[in-house]
Amino acid sequence: MWDEDKFFFNRHDSVSDSVSSSAAGALGGLAAIPLALVLSAVGILIMRIDILNAASAGFIPLFLTRNMGLDSKTSLIIYGVTVIVTLVLEHCFTIAKILGSIIGCLVVAFLCYELSDVTPMNTRLIITGVGTVITILLNIRFWRR
Secondary structure, three states: OOOHHHHOOOHHHHHHHHHHHHHHHHHHHHHHHHHHHHHHHHHHHHHOHHHHHHHHHOHHHHHHOOOOOOOHHHHHHHHHHHHHHHHHHHHHOHHHHHHHHHHHHHHHHHHHHOOOOOOOHHHHHHHHHHHHHHHHHHHHHHHHO
């Protein structure tokens, strides 16, 4: 015999299931927004390597002044001013573009090397090499435009 209760949900249960499914879908969509923003920012930096080079050059004053006891607001201002000045100089002078590319590659290599102190030396060197080669290739693509 056919028993409908075994194979079909009651209407009351299906409504609560659809509400919880909709809530889960909405929360999943909201959780995807920050991920999409981060991925789009990374995509912009990869497509515009001059911005990435300027952002990398902005780390140099931070490295040099990290033991001076500056507060985070002052450090952010120094970083922002350095990035803006570097970006303007890269677009105005060819020698600044060359130096920006070299500094960008060196900073990426340094940051890749200092990624983790607990990883083995071979892994650190491989990560550094891969990061540097990728940065060099992106700079070559930028120079060919």
